Amino acid sequence: MKYDFNTVIERKNTCSIKYDPASRRKPADVLPMWVADMDFAAPACVQDALVSRARHGIFGYSEPGASYFSAVHGWYKKRFNWETEKDWILITPGVVNALYLAVRAFTKPTDAVLIQQPVYYPFASAAQKTGRALLVNELVYKDGGYTIDFDDFEKKAKDAKLFILCNPHNPVGRVWKRDELLRMGEICLRCGITVISDEIHQDIVFPPHKHLVFAGIDPMFAGITVTCTSPSKSFNLAALNHANIFISNEKLRALFKQEYDRCGLSQPNIMGIVSCEAAYSSGEKWLDELIIYIADNMMLIDNFLKKNVLAIQLVQPEGTYLAWLDCRKLGLTSNELDSSITNKAKLWLNDGPMFGKGGSGFQRMNAACPRSFLQNALERLKSIL
Numbered sequence: 001m002k003y004d005f006n007t008v009i010e011r012k013n014t015c016s017i018k019y020d021p022a023s024r025r026k027p028a029d030v031l032p033m034w035v036a037d038m039d040f041a042a043p044a045c046v047q048d049a050l051v052s053r054a055r056h057g058i059f060g061y062s063e064p065g066a067s068y069f070s071a072v073h074g075w076y077k078k079r080f081n082w083e084t085e086k087d088w089i090l091i092t093p094g095v096v097n098a099l100y101l102a103v104r105a106f107t108k109p110t111d112a113v114l115i116q117q118p119v120y121y122p123f124a125s126a127a128q129k130t131g132r133a134l135l136v137n138e139l140v141y142k143d144g145g146y147t148i149d150f151d152d153f154e155k156k157a158k159d160a161k162l163f164i165l166c167n168p169h170n171p172v173g174r175v176w177k178r179d180e181l182l183r184m185g186e187i188c189l190r191c192g193i194t195v196i197s198d199e200i201h202q203d204i205v206f207p208p209h210k211h212l213v214f215a216g217i218d219p220m221f222a223g224i225t226v227t228c229t230s231p232s233k234s235f236n237l238a239a240l241n242h243a244n245i246f247i248s249n250e251k252l253r254a255l256f257k258q259e260y261d262r263c264g265l266s267q268p269n270i271m272g273i274v275s276c277e278a279a280y281s282s283g284e285k286w287l288d289e290l291i292i293y294i295a296d297n298m299m300l301i302d303n304f305l306k307k308n309v310l311a312i313q314l315v316q317p318e319g320t321y322l323a324w325l326d327c328r329k330l331g332l333t334s335n336e337l338d339s340s341i342t343n344k345a346k347l348w349l350n351d352g353p354m355f356g357k358g359g360s361g362f363q364r365m366n367a368a369c370p371r372s373f374l375q376n377a378l379e380r381l382k383s384i385l
Contacts, residue, residue: 005293032348038236038368043286049278062270075280082216091268093241095228099126105259111161117356138357157191168201171364173317175209185221195225203234205319235279242272297367304378321368328361345380
C-alpha cells in the first residue's frame with residue numbers, strides 16, 4: 001500500500017473525546033473503540049492545504065469559491081454518477097445539526113417523524129428533543145442480516161410527516177439496494193412525506209456493494225429529499241464541523257434556509273471549506289486504499305470471532321467502518337453485557353440499546369484503526385468468555 005494505516009498515532013491529550021475523557025467516563029485502562037472517528041491521520045493533501053491556509057494568518061468570515069463547488073460537483077459525479085448544482089448546497093456545521101434543522105423546518109410539534117431502528121441515536125433525539133412524535137419501523141434481523149418490514153413501513157409512513165433514512169446504515173452496515181430505495185421512495189411519495197437522507201457514510205462501501213444517492217434515483221425522489229453529506233467520516237475531519245446539504249427543491253431549500261437563519265448560523269468554518277475542497281480534489285486514491293484496509297479489518301474481526309469467540313457474531317457489513325456485533329448468544333442482559341465488555345474485556349464500545357429498538361444484545365465497535373490496535377481489542381474481547 002502507498003499509504004500508511006498501520007502506524008499507531010498517540011491521541012491522548014489532544015482534546016479527543018474518544019481518548020481524553022476515558023478516565024472520567026470509563027475505567028482509565030479501557031481501549032476506546034466507540035465514537036465514529038478514525039484513528040488514522042487525514043490524507044497529506046488535506047493536511048498540506050490546512051497548513052498552507054493557517055500560514056496565511058487571517059481567519060476572517062469566509063465563503064467557498066468556485067473551486068470548492070467544482071470539487072464537490074466532481075466528487076459526486078465521478079463516484080456516484082450524481083449531477084449536482086451549486087445552488088442546491090447549504091453548508092452546515094454537521095449532519096446532526098442539519099437533522100435538527102430539518103425536523104424544525106419541515107414539521108410542527110404535532111407531527112411525527114419516522115426512523116428505522118436500530119439506528120444512529122441522534123435520529124430519535126432530533127424528533128424527541130424538538131417535541132415531535134417518534135415512529136419506529138424496526139429493521140428485521142434474520143439469518144445474520146437486516147431487511148425492511150415494508151408493510152410496517154407503509155403503515156407508519158401514513159402517519160408521518162418526515163422520514164429520516166440512513167444510507168449506508170449506521171450501525172447495522174447495510175447499503176440499501178436500488179429496489180429497497182425505490183420501494184421506500186414510492187411509499188414516501190404516496191404518503192406525501194419529506195425524506196431526510198443521511199448519507200454521511202456514503203464513501204466507505206465494500207465491493208461489490210455500491211452506494212446509490214437516494215435523490216439521484218428518480219427526479220420525483222429529488223423533489224422530496226434533503227441529502228445530508230460530509231467529508232468528515234471519509235477523511236477523518238469531524239472536528240472541522242463541515243457538511244454539505246443538498247436540496248434541489250426550491251421550496252424545501254427555502255424552508256431549510258429559513259430555519260438555518262433562525263438559529264443564527266452564517267458563514268462556515270474556513271478550515272472546513274479548505275479541507276473539503278482538498279479531500280474531494282486530491283484525496284481519492286487515499287480513500288480507495290482506506291476502504292481496502294477497513295474491509296480487511298472487518299475480515300479480521302469476522303475470522304477471529306469464528307475461531308475464538310463463537311458466541312459473538314459480526315453482522316456482515318456492506319459499508320461504514322462500524323462493526324455491529326451480535327452478542328446475544330452470551331445470554332447476558334444489556335447491562336451485564338456492557339459491564340462485561342467494559343470491566344472484563346477492558347473495551348469501550350457503544351452499547352446496542354442506545355440505537356433503539358432491536359439494539360439489545362448488540363455492541364458497536366469502531367474498526368477504523370491500525371491493525372495492531374484492532375488485534376489487541378479482539379484479544380481483549382476473547383476474555384469476556
